[in-house]
Amino acid sequence: MTEPVIALRGVRAELGSRPVLRGIDLTVHRGEVVALLGANGSGKSTAVRSVIGQVPAAAGEIELFGTPQRRFRDWARVGYVPQRTTAAGGVPATVTEVVSSGRLARTRFGVFRKADREAVRGALELVGLADRAKDAVDALSGGQHQRVLIARALAAGPELLIMDEPMAGVDLVSQEVLAETLRHQVSEGATVLLVLHELGPLEPLIDRAIVLRDGCVLHDGPPPKALGQHALPGHDHVHPHAPAGAEPIRTGLLS
Amino acid sequence: MEILNYAFMQRALLAAVLVGITAPAVGIYLVQRRQALMGDGIGHVAMTGVGLGFLLTWSPVWMATLVSVLGAVFMELVRWYARTRGDIALAMLFYGGMAGGVMFINLAPGGSTTNLSSFLFGSLSTVSESDVTAICLLAAFVVLVTVGLRRQLFAVSQDEEFARVTGLPVRFLNLLTAITAAVTVSVAMRVVGLLLVSALMVVPVAAAQQLTRSFAATFAIAVAIGVSATLGGTVTSYYQDVPPGATIVLLTIATFIALTLLATPLTRRRARALAAAQPGGDPAECAIPAGRKGRDEVGA
Structure with a gap:
């Protein structure tokens, strides 16, 4: 396999003095769409x-x-x-002005050329907001x-998309537009890591799901299928091979 | 225009125009990042600079610039490292700055708090030749930063976290914003005074927002309001013998109120036009069936 786009090995992180990540391994390869799932407070955003x-x-x-993140x-x-x-923000801004911020990484000293303006326009067309380009974001x-x-x-035309x-x-309408946008990006070869509370309309796009619980990786593999009783909200996930008397694992995925 | 025949009024009007441009130009980024009162804090800190200027018999404008830049840098550092107790540290900085100013000016030979009042509330007739040179140089710096780096400053002020991930030097840009605000305080000190500087940074921006949808238009209109108010206030203070700083600030607030009243029907019409433009129509109000409404009213 090619070199991973994102690689985390034994990562620990704390917020204040509370450990939020307790040594997680996470790899995303080129072209993959990986969902990061878990209950509130499981550490997925962190x-x-x-x-x-x-x-x-x-x-x-x-x-x-392949480069250490610090460098x-x-x-x-x-x-x-x-x-x-x-x-x-605290001052009115148009949709175009906000989206243009994303193009800065491709400009020299923030000078916009024709290609940059076209890229901003293209990005707005992808999400179906080209007709709102000159509207204030407050009005959306x-x-x-x-x-x-x-x-x-x-x-900026990124190769890797990270979405929280x-x-x-x-x-619902915007969910469909977002799913379609993502599908387009994936077909163009983008790599995607996204934090989700539930799989929802994105499910068919997702190659792999990583489930976190209390700052540890609980599951790394195909996205969990919600079928039959499992599809019911609030069910508990009980592993038959778990030691007797072990607490049922509440992933919180479906709650 | 006999007003232009006096050298002191020429200097005052030049200073007024530069303040009218620079204060809203920096203020818009402070408002955007919801730090509208930062200018006020820097104004307090600058008082120590003025006091030190008197004590050391250096130019109060340059000394105020130096001290308020140091104060602004300190405030940015507090924002990075002491998020939880940041407000207490800032309060101490502000009041320490004010107390320091009063103390130093009283220690200065022949100095008393009355010397301070022209800096607190502005005094156009005392703007000297060297003050004008300093104001011109400082204003040039402010315009260079706020216009030249507008895309970067916009991105950082809109969404700091996102700006960092686009690779922008966020810490540097934050420091630059703080320093530019501090420099603007020193520019405006002679015209509107340290205690009213913040108003000229914030109120023109708030007034412009009543009319605009875009950042670029807000910037342009805020500067236009700023220049009109500083020029209008300066001229009024010449003919009516009223304090310029207070006149300027009251003019900006009057503009804000006038534009707010004017804008209310404007936004309503715009919302209606938008609703009409949407395919299928987007009713602006809930339609309650007539019969049902009548019944509810009877019940109530």
Whole structure:
């Protein structure tokens, strides 16, 4: 197999003095779509934020495109969608202005050329917001905000997309648009790591799921299939080979 | 225009224009990152600089620049390292700065708190030749940063976390914003005074927002409002013998109120146009069946 796009080995991280990641291994190969799942507080957001250097790793190794993350500078290859409910700031801004921020990584000293403006326009077309380009972001719905944030990440033409709960608080129409956008990116060869609360409409796209629980990797393999009784909300996952008397594993995936 | 015949008024008007441009130009980024009161804090710190200037008989403008830049850098460092107790540290910095100013100016030979008042509230007639040189140089720096780096500063002020992942030097840009704000305080000190500087950074931006949808337009209109207010205030203070700083700030607030009143019907019309433009129509209000509404009213 080719060199991994993202590689985490034995990564530990703390928030305050509370350990949030307790030594996780995580690898994403080129062209893969990997979902990071787990209940609230399982460390999935922290894991993603440690990949991009927002949360410092207390121990372990993190590599991006084969380069140790500390020395990684080629950020135009990475598109990041942070967990946000809004794309707006304290001053009005148009959709184009916000998405243009994502193109800065490809410009020299922030000077925009024709190709840069076209890339911004292209990113807006991908998420179906080209007709809203000149509107203020304040005027958009929650799902449209999320589409703006994704267009911003796509504007630099990244090879790797990292998304933190892109489906949170998104209406059905926008969910479909996001799934279609992602499908397009994957068909063009993009690698994707995304934090999800539930698989939802993205399920058919996902090659592999990594489930975290209390800062440890609980499952790394094909996405868990929710079938029959398992599909019912709030069920407990009981492993028959678990030691007798062990607590049932509550992944919280379906709650 | 007899007003232009006096050298002191020429200097005052030049200083006023430069303040009208620079204060909103920096202020827009502070408002965008929701640090609208940062200018106020820097103004307090700059008082120590003015006091030191008197004590050491150096130019108060340059001394205020030096001290407020140090203060702004300190504030940025506090923001990085002491997130939890940051507000207490900042409070101490602000009040320490104010107390330091009063102390130093009283220690200065022949100095008293009355010397300070022209710096606190602005005093156009005392703008000297060397003050104008300093103001011009400092204003050039502010315009260079706020216009030249507008895309970078916009990105950092809009979403710091995202900006870091695009590889922007976020810490450097934050420091630069803080330093530029500090420099602007020193530029504006002579015209509007340290206690009112922050108003000129924030209010024109807030007023412009009532009309605009884009950042670029907000920037341009805020600067236009800033220049109109500083020029208008300066001229008014010449003819009516009222304090310029207070006149300028009251003018910006009046503009804010006027634009807010003007903008309300404007945004309503815009929302209606948007709803009409959407395919299938997006009703702006819930339609309640007439019969049902009548019944509810009877019940209530």
